Amino acid sequence: MFSAEKYVGRRKQLIEQLSSGIVLLPGNNRVPMNYAGNPYPFRQDSHFLYYFGIDLPDLVGVVDVDSGECYLFGDELSLDDLIWVGEYPALADLAQKSGVSKLFPKVRLENYLATAMQLKRPIHYLPPYRSDRLLQLSEWLSLTPQEVKQQISSDLIGAVVSQRSIKDVDEINEIELTINQITSEMFLTALHLCEPGKRESEIAAAIENIAKAQGSQLAFPSICSVNGHYLHNESYANTLQEGQLLLVDAGCESRLHYATDLTRVFPVAKTFSAQQAEIYQLVLEMQRKALEMIRPGITYLSVHKQACKVMVEGFKALGLMSGDTDEIVEQGAHALFFPHGLGHLLGLDVHDMEDLGEQNTGYDENIKRSEVFGTRFLRYGKALKEGLVLTVEPGIYFIPLLIEQWKKEGKFKQYIHYERLIPYLNFGGIRIEDDIVVTSQGCRVLGNPVPKTIAEIELLKMP
Amino acid sequence: MFSAEKYVGRRKQLIEQLSSGIVLLPGNNRVPMNYAGNPYPFRQDSHFLYYFGIDLPDLVGVVDVDSGECYLFGDELSLDDLIWVGEYPALADLAQKSGVSKLFPKVRLENYLATAMQLKRPIHYLPPYRSDRLLQLSEWLSLTPQEVKQQISSDLIGAVVSQRSIKDVDEINEIELTINQITSEMFLTALHLCEPGKRESEIAAAIENIAKAQGSQLAFPSICSVNGHYLHNESYANTLQEGQLLLVDAGCESRLHYATDLTRVFPVAKTFSAQQAEIYQLVLEMQRKALEMIRPGITYLSVHKQACKVMVEGFKALGLMSGDTDEIVEQGAHALFFPHGLGHLLGLDVHDMEDLGEQNTGYDENIKRSEVFGTRFLRYGKALKEGLVLTVEPGIYFIPLLIEQWKKEGKFKQYIHYERLIPYLNFGGIRIEDDIVVTSQGCRVLGNPVPKTIAEIELLKMP
Numbered sequence: 001m002f003s004a005e006k007y008v009g010r011r012k013q014l015i016e017q018l019s020s021g022i023v024l025l026p027g028n029n030r031v032p033m034n035y036a037g038n039p040y041p042f043r044q045d046s047h048f049l050y051y052f053g054i055d056l057p058d059l060v061g062v063v064d065v066d067s068g069e070c071y072l073f074g075d076e077l078s079l080d081d082l083i084w085v086g087e088y089p090a091l092a093d094l095a096q097k098s099g100v101s102k103l104f105p106k107v108r109l110e111n112y113l114a115t116a117m118q119l120k121r122p123i124h125y126l127p128p129y130r131s132d133r134l135l136q137l138s139e140w141l142s143l144t145p146q147e148v149k150q151q152i153s154s155d156l157i158g159a160v161v162s163q164r165s166i167k168d169v170d171e172i173n174e175i176e177l178t179i180n181q182i183t184s185e186m187f188l189t190a191l192h193l194c195e196p197g198k199r200e201s202e203i204a205a206a207i208e209n210i211a212k213a214q215g216s217q218l219a220f221p222s223i224c225s226v227n228g229h230y231l232h233n234e235s236y237a238n239t240l241q242e243g244q245l246l247l248v249d250a251g252c253e254s255r256l257h258y259a260t261d262l263t264r265v266f267p268v269a270k271t272f273s274a275q276q277a278e279i280y281q282l283v284l285e286m287q288r289k290a291l292e293m294i295r296p297g298i299t300y301l302s303v304h305k306q307a308c309k310v311m312v313e314g315f316k317a318l319g320l321m322s323g324d325t326d327e328i329v330e331q332g333a334h335a336l337f338f339p340h341g342l343g344h345l346l347g348l349d350v351h352d353m354e355d356l357g358e359q360n361t362g363y364d365e366n367i368k369r370s371e372v373f374g375t376r377f378l379r380y381g382k383a384l385k386e387g388l389v390l391t392v393e394p395g396i397y398f399i400p401l402l403i404e405q406w407k408k409e410g411k412f413k414q415y416i417h418y419e420r421l422i423p424y425l426n427f428g429g430i431r432i433e434d435d436i437v438v439t440s441q442g443c444r445v446l447g448n449p450v451p452k453t454i455a456e457i458e459l460l461k462m463p
Numbered sequence: 464m465f466s467a468e469k470y471v472g473r474r475k476q477l478i479e480q481l482s483s484g485i486v487l488l489p490g491n492n493r494v495p496m497n498y499a500g501n502p503y504p505f506r507q508d509s510h511f512l513y514y515f516g517i518d519l520p521d522l523v524g525v526v527d528v529d530s531g532e533c534y535l536f537g538d539e540l541s542l543d544d545l546i547w548v549g550e551y552p553a554l555a556d557l558a559q560k561s562g563v564s565k566l567f568p569k570v571r572l573e574n575y576l577a578t579a580m581q582l583k584r585p586i587h588y589l590p591p592y593r594s595d596r597l598l599q600l601s602e603w604l605s606l607t608p609q610e611v612k613q614q615i616s617s618d619l620i621g622a623v624v625s626q627r628s629i630k631d632v633d634e635i636n637e638i639e640l641t642i643n644q645i646t647s648e649m650f651l652t653a654l655h656l657c658e659p660g661k662r663e664s665e666i667a668a669a670i671e672n673i674a675k676a677q678g679s680q681l682a683f684p685s686i687c688s689v690n691g692h693y694l695h696n697e698s699y700a701n702t703l704q705e706g707q708l709l710l711v712d713a714g715c716e717s718r719l720h721y722a723t724d725l726t727r728v729f730p731v732a733k734t735f736s737a738q739q740a741e742i743y744q745l746v747l748e749m750q751r752k753a754l755e756m757i758r759p760g761i762t763y764l765s766v767h768k769q770a771c772k773v774m775v776e777g778f779k780a781l782g783l784m785s786g787d788t789d790e791i792v793e794q795g796a797h798a799l800f801f802p803h804g805l806g807h808l809l810g811l812d813v814h815d816m817e818d819l820g821e822q823n824t825g826y827d828e829n830i831k832r833s834e835v836f837g838t839r840f841l842r843y844g845k846a847l848k849e850g851l852v853l854t855v856e857p858g859i860y861f862i863p864l865l866i867e868q869w870k871k872e873g874k875f876k877q878y879i880h881y882e883r884l885i886p887y888l889n890f891g892g893i894r895i896e897d898d899i900v901v902t903s904q905g906c907r908v909l910g911n912p913v914p915k916t917i918a919e920i921e922l923l924k925m926p
Contacts, residue, residue, distance in 0.1 A: 031494050032592045033506045034811075035818035038683050040503045043496045083865045086693035129495045131594035135608060145598060205675035212668035215699065220501050230549035236678065348497075355498035402546045 001053040002170060002256070004099035010051055010163065011099075015065050017159035021122030023063040024113075024140075029132050030057050041217065046348035046355075047126060049257055050164055054094045060109055061100075066121075071102045073109040113140050124153035126160065129355040157356050164353055165345065165361070166387035171258060172437050172446065175346070175389065178216070178254040179262070179435065179447025186210045187264050187450050190224065190248045191460055194240065194266040200224050201236035203246070211252035219259035219350045222250035228265060229397040229429030231340060244268045245276060245428045251350060259350040261391050262450060263433035264457075271458050275427070279396050280454060282314040283430045286394035290342060294384060294392070294436065294443040299367055301381035304342035307394045308334045308375075320424075323415040333412035335374020336402060343391035344379035346435055351379060352389075388438045389446070395431030398424040464516040465633055465719070467562035473514050473626065474562075478528050480622035484585030486526040487576070487603075492595050493520050504680065509811035509818075510589060512720055513627055517557045523572055524563075529584075534565045536572040576603050587616035589623065592818040620819050627816055628808065628824070629850035634721060635900050635909065638809070638852065641679070641717040642725070642898065642910025649673045650727050650913050653687065653711045654923055657703065657729040663687050664699035666709070674715035682722035682813040685713035691728060692860040692892035694803060703731045708739060708891045714813060722813040724854050725913060726896030727920075734921050738890070742859050743917060745777040746893045749857035753805060757847060757855070757899065757906040762830055764844035767805035770857045771797045771838075783887075786878040796875035798837020799865060806854035807842035809898055814842060815852075851901045852909070858894030861887040 001007075014023065027048040030039035044055050052061045052072065059074040076091045095103040104112075116123060123141065128134040128148065137148045167175075186207045193203045204224040211218055221234050228247025240246060246268060251261035265280065267273070272280055286307040293303045308329045315321040315337070321328065328334055345352035345361060353361045362380035363369050370376045380390065398421065407418045432452060436443045451457050464470075477486065490511040493502035507518050515524045515535065522537040539554045558566040567575075579586060586604065591597040591611065600611045630638075649670045656666045667687040674681055684697050691710025703709060709731060714724035728743065730736070735743055749770040756766045771792045778784040778800070784791065791797055808815035808824060816824045825843035826832050833839045843853060861884065868874075870881045895915060899906045914920050 031503065032818075033503075034509050035592050035814065035816075037814060037817055038812070040494065040496075041684065046497050079864070079868065083862055083868075084693060084695040086690055086696050086864075129498050131598050135594050135598065199676070201678045202676040205672045208675060209668045209672040212671060213662070213665040215664045221504065227549055230547060232547040233549050349501070351498065351500060353498075354500055355495075399546055401542070401549075405542065405546075 001094075001097050004097055006170070007051060007053050008099035011063050011070050012068075013163055014051065014063060014159055015068055017162070018065045018124065018155055021065050021124055022116055023065060023156060024123055024125045024137075025051055025061040025063065026125075026133060026136065027052070027054070027059040027061065028057060028130065031130065031132070044257065046257070046353070047160060047164075049348055052098045052100070053256070054098055055257070056089070056091070056094070058106065059091075060106070062112070065124075069102065070100050071104060071112075072098070072100050073104050073106050073112075075106050110140055117141070122153075124156040126156060127152050127355060127357070157360050161353060161356060161361050164347060166385065167347060167389045167437065168387070171347065172389065174254040174256055174258040175260055175435060176446045178252060178258065179260050179450070182211055182214050182216050182252050183250075183260040183262055184448065184450050186250055186252065187248065187262060188460070190246070190250075190264070191266050191451065191457065194246045194268055194461075196240055196242045196268055198240045199236070200226065200238050200240070200246075203248070204236045207248070207250050216252045216254070219251040219253050219261060222248065223263075224248050224250070226268070227428060228431065229399045229427070231397070231429075240268045242269050243273065245430065247429060247431060249431065249433065257348055259346055259348070259352075260447075261346055261350050261433065261435060263393055263395075263431045264450065264452065265430045265432065266457060266461070270461050272454055275423070276430075277454055278318065279427070280430055282311060283394055283396050283432050284452070285314065286310045287392055287432050287434070290392050290394065291436065291443060291445065294390075294438060295441060296384055296386050296438060299381060299383045300342065300390070301367055301370070301375075301378060304375065304378050304381075305329050307342050308338060311338055311394070311396060320417055320420050321415050322417070328412075328415050330372075331412070332372035332374045333415040335372070336406055336412070336416060337396050337398070338394065339374045339377065339397070339399075339402070340395065341375070341378030341380070343393050343433075346389045346391055354379075384438045386438055386440050390436055390438070391433050392436055393431055393433030395429060397429035398427040399429075400425050464557075464560050467560055469633070470514060470516050471562035474526050474533050475531075476626055477514065477526060477622055478531055480625070481528045481587065481618055484528050484587055485579055486528060486619060487586055487588045487600075488514055488524040488526065489588075489596060489599065490515070490517070490522040490524065491520060491593065494593065494595070507720065509720070509816070510623060510627075512811055515561045515563070516719070517561055518720070519552075519554070519557070521569065522554075523569070525575070528587075532565065533563050534567060534575075535561070535563045536567050536569050536575075538569050573603055580604070585616075587619040589619060590615050590818060590820070620823050624816060624819060624824050627810060629848065630810060630852045630900065631850070634810065635852065637717040637719055637721040638723055638898060639909045641715060641721065642723050642913075645674055645677050645679050645715050646713075646723040646725055647911065647913050649713055649715065650711065650725060651923070653709070653713075654727070654729050654914065654920065657709045657731055657924075659703055659705045659731055661703045662699070663689065663701050663703070663709075666711070667699045670711070670713050679715040679717070682714040682716050682724060685711065686726075687711050687713070689731070690891060691894065692862045692890070694860070694892075705732050706736065707731045708893065710892060710894060712894065712896065720811055722809055722811070723910075724809055724813050724896065724898060726856055726858075726894045727913065727915065728893045728895065729920060729924070733924050735917055738886070739893075740917055741781065742890070743893055745774060746857055746859050746895050747915070748777065749773045750855055750895050750897070753855050753857065754897075754899065754906060754908065757853075757901060758904060759847055759849050759901060762844060762846045763805065763853070764830055764833070764838075764841060767838065767841050767844075768792050770805050771801060774801055774857070774859060783880055783883050784878050785880065791875075791878050793835075794875070795835035795837050796878040798835070799869055799875070799879060800859050800861070801857065802837045802840065802860070802862075802865070803858065804838070804841030804843070806856050806896075809852045809854055817842075847901045849901055849903050853899055853901070854896055855899055856894055856896030858892060860892035861890040862892075863888050
C-alpha cells in the first residue's frame, strides 16, 4: 500500500469535488468460475484500490462528503477461519494503513444506508461493471437493477476521472519499476523463444510464467500471435513458421495493481524480410512522430491523426495509396490498415477507468468522438495534460477479410491501390507500443528501453 | 467435442428422468475482471459442457422434455466481428457437432420462454452460481432474484447428479490422458524445483506454465506451499528452506475441461528427515488402506473412517495418542490432525457438481452427513458405484493454532498427548492425493503412477 497520507489525501480531494451526500465505493467480491468454491483469482476494484488501497474481497468503503468522515465496512476473519488460512492481515491494521479510523462489521452497512436514505441524502456510486455489484446495490438501496443503472452518479464519475487521470510520482514509479523488473523480461523471453517450431501457447505461457514467478499477474490476457492482424485474437493454437511475424501485446500488474502494456513484433526467422522491415520501419516512424508531438495542450486526437498521416505518406511511397494525405485521413481511408486508436489511458486498469465510459474519460465538450471508422476507436481524444499516462501504439495490419470487403464495395478506391496489396495478404500485422507520461514540455517513455529497432531485435536474435 | 451421439444420448437420458416441461441450460458468459472489456478467461458452465459440449460464451441450451426436441439459442459472429477475431468456429457447425438441429438467434429466447410460461409448462433450471446468471433468469422468467432461488428444480438437480456422477470410458480417458500428458509433468517439475532458496511463486508459476504451454488451464488455483498445514492457503510468498516440506496440490483441465487433481509432498532437502518420513509413511498407509477398500457397495464414509483409524493407530504407535481407536474416530479426536474428508467427486468440475450442493451429490437418505468436526467436511459419503471418479487424499497436519485452541479447551485430552506434540509444531502438513475410478471389483488409480514413495521421491531428487 501507499502511505496512509496518500489515501487520506485522495479521499479529501474527492470530497472537495462533490457538493453533498455520501460516496459508496464497494470493493470487489470473488467471482465463481464453475462453482462458488472455485473462484477466479481475486482482482480488487480499481477505484477501491485508489481510494482505500486494501487488496481484500468483501469490503465496502464509504466517504461522507458532508462530515468528511470515511468508513470501512468489512469483517475480520474469525479464529476458525485463521486455522485454515494461516497468516492473514488484520482488517483493523489495513484500515489504519489506509488512514480510516472507523471500521464496522459488514452487517451494519444496510442500516447505515437505510438511515442515509431516510434522511434523503444523495448516495453517489459508480457504474457497476459486475453483476454481483449490481445485485448488491439493488438490495442495499432497495432499487431494481434497472433503477440502479439509472441512478449512477455522473458527479462522482466526473470527480473520479479528473482525479485518477493525473498520475503522481509514486504511481508513475509503480509502472516504471514494473516495466523494468518484469515486463522487459517478458518481452526478452518472447524474443528468445520466437523461432520456427515453437507454439504460440508455449510463448504465451512463458511470458505469464515470468510475471507469476515474481508474484505479479497479467494485466490482461496476452496477445501472442502470428496473426497480429486479428486485433482481438487471444488464441494460441499456431506453431511459428519461418517467415512469419510474432506480435506480442502483453503487460502485468505492479504490487499495487498498476498496469503495464507493451507491444513488440519479432520475426520468426533470424531477421526481418525486406517487406517486413519496410512496414516495421514505418510503424516505428509513426510512433516516433507521435512521441515527438506529445506535450500538454495538444489533443491526442491530433497526435493520432498525425501518426495516420505518417502511415499514409509511407504507403504512398510504397505505391499502395495515392491522393491527398489530409483528405485520406479525414475520410478514414487509412483505417483499412490502421483501424484502431493511437492509445489509451493507463493506470490501475490497462484501459484506465474504462468502466466509467470512454466518453467520460477520453472526450469532453471540446473534443467529440469521431464517427469515422478507425478514428472512432480512439479511446482518448482530449487535450493532453502533464501527468497523464498513455500508451502510444500505432500499427499497420493487412486484414484479408477487411481488404476483401472494402475492395468489393469499391471503398476509397480513389486512394487505395487494391491490386497492389496482393503481395501483402499474408503479411500479418505490426504494432509497436510503449507507455509514456506527459511531462511539462513533452513526454517521457516509461521504463528502460525494451528492444525496438530492427537492429536491436536482430542482434538479440543472433545465436 | 465428443461425438454428436454422446450429447444426443445424454440429453435423451435427461429427458427420460423428468416427467414434463422444459429444461433451461444456459452456458456461461464472460465475467469482467476490472471492466467489461477485460474479462477473466472464459470458463464454460460444466452442465452446458456435459449436455451440449460447445465451449463458447453467450449460448443457451433448451431441452423440451415433452417433445424430445433440443434447441440452442445463440448468435453467429457477424462479418464485422470476424474482421477482428479471424478464424472462428461457426455456431451452426458446432450445433451440428452437438447433435442439435435447431439453432435460433438469442433474441428469440425470451419469447420462447414467455410462451412456455403462458402455457404453464414447468421450466427446470439449476442453481445459478454466478450473479449474471441469476439476473438473466430473473429477467427471462419475470421473477425476482429471490424467487429465482426459490424455484430451482430439485428434479433437475437429481437427474443431473445421477447422470454426471457415473463416468463413461471416454470421460475417464480424458482424465487419464491429461494426467499422463500434463499433470505428471507439473509434479515432476515441482519436484525438481523444490530446493532451498526457490520461491513458492516460482514453482507455482512453473507448474501453471506447463499446463498453459499445452493449451490447458489450471482446474483450480494450485496450492504450492511450505505451510501445507494451512489447508486453504493459496499465497506463494515464502522462500523454501532446508528442512521444510513443500506441499503441491494442483491439477489442470483436459481439452474438454475434465479436471485432474493430485497432491504430492516433497522435502526441500535432498531427503526426508526421520520425523518427516515417519508421518509421510503413515499418510501413504492411510491411502493404501483406502484404495484397498474401495469397491461398489461400500460407503465412502466408511472408507474415510478406516483411513482415520490407520492414522490413529500410527499416532498411538508414535506415542502421540492413546485410547480406543474406534471411539477416537467416532468422536472426531483424530480430526485435530486430519480435519478434512478423504476425497470428492471429480469430473468436469474439480469438486464435481459442487454447484448443485454437496448434500445432493454426496449424501442421500441412507447416508447423512456427519455433524462431527472433521468428518463433516467429507464431501462424498454415499455408497460407491462402478464408474464414480473420486479423489483419495488422506493427510496429516500439525496446525499450531488448532492444537493450541484444543489444548486450551482440554479437548479430547484423554486421547491426545498434547505435550508430546511440541516437536511437531513446525512440521507443516502432508497430503497424498490420487484420482481413482471405482471398477466392478475395486478401484483403479487413473494415469501412470506419479512418484509417491519415499524411495521414488528421494531418487528423483538425487543430482
